[in-house]
């Protein structure tokens with residue numbers, strides 16, 4: 001009898017949870033869309049640069065926005081704790097920033113604005129409409145939406161290529177401090193480091209600053225490195241990682257292998273292995289490891305699963321990998337041993353030795 005009651009209570013709780021949770025599936029996109037709107041209007045920057053609480057009237061005038069519509073946007077963002085309300089010196093309601101709104105500012109150490117703008121861009125949203133076709137018949141969502149794959153698209157569209165570089169730099173700003181603080185010893189004794197698919201060089205700039213003995217090589221497609229900023233102690237080389245990788249003591253790959261299927265990954269990893277010395281070289285990979293139990297409180301598990309869906313929508317055959325899948329590609333690429341370190345980020349750090 002007790003068991004029957006317990007089962008009935010559980011199903012009642014599940015029903016109540018579903019009644020609420022279903023709305024996240026119906027209107028979940030609204031959070032992303034309003035964040036995009038706030039970034040485009042410069043709301044987080046305007047609130048952040050005001051030293052005291054900013055009233056709706058002041059905010060409307062700074063942004064040149066119609067107050068009643070802006071009020072509705074602010075009410076939404078306050079509800080979801082992007083901003084807080086605080087009384088102004090005139091006793092009216094004002095807005096102040098929070099750690100979340102700081103991450104939506106266009107510039108700054110914590111800015112994730114470009115990543116939000118990339119993921120909400122029409123180019124990146126269109127492939128999601130083809131996800132079910134991909135699962136049933138294997139057509140590539142990005143190709144179905146745009147006729148070419150994402151890298152061919154970026155090669156011919158400089159502004160989208162720039163948006164991807166800026167967005168990846170946001171990811172780097174979130175992950176690289178966790179690497180630097182979590183396992184600095186990984187970079188001991190490395191004289192030169194090639195960042196394969198290094199984008200605009202943000203990752204390498206942070207690594208070289210933290211470990212100044214490293215000479216960095218930023219290696220990416222020619223159209224990417226040609227517009228990447230010139231940086232001291234970082235050499236830029238344009239090329240194709242499927243052909244060869246520039247020589248260095250160690251190769252680094254972040255959010256790069258997940259864009260490709262196992263055979264493509266094995267090819268890239270073999271080229272990295274050839275680029276480093278056999279005795280003391282290593283390949284350092286910063287990528288998600290799906291489904292791994294972590295000792296510390298891990299709140300980013302959902303991010304890894306979301307990234308896997310993003311790979312499905314935006315790349316042709318990319319995916320996030322489980323430990324077993326990493327083992328397969330690393331072993332097939334000829335690495336004798338590897339270790340995995342969990343850091344305070346969605347990615348883990350894999351060191352692979354030739």
Ligand SMILES: C[S@@+](CC[C@H](N)C(=O)[O-])C[C@H]1O[C@@H](n2cnc3c(N)ncnc32)[C@H](O)[C@@H]1O
Nearest residue numbers: 168169172197198199220221239240241254255
């Ligand atoms: C998802 S981004 C990661 C960027 C960077 N590692 C980061 O985490 O900020 C993948 C990078 O791989 C580069 N890429 C794609 N195909 C490539 C190729 N065949 N050779 C070299 N780089 C390539 C892209 O241009 C892009 O910068």
